Amino acid sequence: MALGARPDGVRRHNRSTLLHRLHTVGPGSRTELAAELGLNRSTIKALVDELAASGLVTERSVEPNGTAGRPSLLVSPRAEALCVLAVDVAVERLTVALVGFGGRILVGRNSPARRGDTEHGVVVERVLAIAETLSxxxxxxxxxAVSVPGIVRRSDGLVHEAPNLRWSEVPLGTLLGDGLGLPVAIGNDADLGAMAEHSRGAARGVGDAVYLSADVGVGGGVITGGVPLRGSTGHVGEVGHMILRPDGRLCYCGCRGCWETEVGEQALCRALSLPEDTSRRRLVAELRGLTEEQVAADAGLAEYARWLGVGVVNLVNLLAPELVVLGGLLAEVPASLLAGVEQRARGRSLVGRAASRAVRIRPAELGAQASLLGAAELAFERVLPNS
Ligand SMILES: [Zn+2]
Known part of the structure; x- marks a missing residue:
């Protein structure tokens, strides 16, 4: 016990740590939990008994491997005992779900949005209407918590700017909080994607990772030393607006040659000689349908991969991640192109060459649900310490 810490404070801390462990890692035996949390057997028993009495966990007997030893009790989170509302506002779809303790989606609705049909008042009404049915x-x-493709102020849920939704200074946290009668946290989609891939996806157990996601725009989230990098504004990772080609295409942000103009959705369409307004479904189908020979022979895709690699080299030099996770449309880029990007990241970055472990590039594991699950994590982060 820390000097001066009060016993009830220690108990609350232990309870909260145990809840967090069960939520992010999943079931564990009492023995495992005691060892991981550095608690003795009687303390873990008392905590588990308390959580079981309040319905947050269940315990069941599992036979040990082999014949020796007593059956041990496996402690599992009960998803239905505690749930949060998670919302992912994307340019082309709106997803609303109830996510249970342990991170499982219990029920959800995914509805497409027509481009341009994302006025914030309409989105708020739709979220409230869907949430009503899910309850x-x-x-x-x-x-x-809500994921938004824009720059947000975490403290009060103000969306400063979400260019692809055409939102500016929208008090989304307050509007939804009033409607739902719940505290509502707002986060940036790539930040939340990074959080979810770190706790449940491709970056599980990785201390230093960068998550990059291309949708209509390109965003990033950074995990450093196991925690999200926030910067002075609460949000870093506008990597889509790194200027890579000062003489390149004009970006909506006012600059020329931003990375987004080279590797965003429209750039991918151009690389495949498709119209820039090609539907997401068609674009993904085209990417998945490519043979290795077609990929190897396609000059447009080679140029696309080159610019993807240039940006990744810059990020590796800047942040020295062990792992770069590619989400959204980037997860659909053919594996042979990604292998080239990985080689470039290792060979062309000073930091990459000096690193004790070569930087790896992997597609995201959570797919289109990364930002939604990240929003759930953001909500649970606030809820679990008081549960
Ligand atoms: Zn830009």
Whole structure:
């Protein structure tokens, strides 16, 4: 016990640490949990008994491997005991879901949005209407969080700017909080994607990772030393607006040659000689349908991969990640092109060459659900310490 810490404070801390462990890692035996949390057997028993009495966990007997030893009790989170409302506002779709303790999506609705049909008042009304239908069946969320493709102020949920939604200074946290009667946190989509891939996806257990995601825009989230990098504004990772080609295309941000103009959705369409307004479904189908020979022979894709690699080299020099996780449309880029990008990241970056472990580039594991699950994590971060 820390000097001066009060016993009830220590108990609350232990309870919160145990809840967090069960939520992010999943079931564990009492013995494992005691060892991981550095607690003795009687303390872990008392904590687990307390959580079981309040319905947050279940315990069941599992046979040990082999014949020796007593059956041990496996402690599992009960998803239905505690849930949050998670919302992913994307340019082309709106997803609203209830996510249970342990990170499982219990129920969700995914509805397409027509481009340009993302006025914030309409989005707020749709979220409230869908949330109402999801609340049926006795499941009541205790917190909520929303992923938005823009620059947000975490403290009060103000969306400063979300260019691809055409939002500016939208008090989304307040508007939804009033409607839902719940505290609502707002986060940037790539930041939340990074958080989810770090806790449940491709970057699990990795201390230093960069998550890059291309949708209509390109964004990034950074995990450093196991925690998200926030910067002075609470948000870093506008990597889509790194200027790579000062004589390049004009970006909506006012600059020329931003990375987004070279590797965003429209750039990918151009690389495949498709119209820039090609639907997401068609674009993904075209990418998945390419043979290795077609990829190897395509000059447009080679040029696309070159610019993807140039940006990744800059990020590796700047942040020295062990792993770069590619999400959104970037997860659909053919593996042979990504292998080339990885080679470039290792060979052309000073930091990459000096690193004790070569930087790896991997597609995201959570797919289109990364930002939604990240929003759920943001809500749980606030809820678990008080549960
Ligand atoms: Zn830009």
């Amino acid at each position: 049926l069946g006795g499941l009541r969320p205790v917190g909520a």
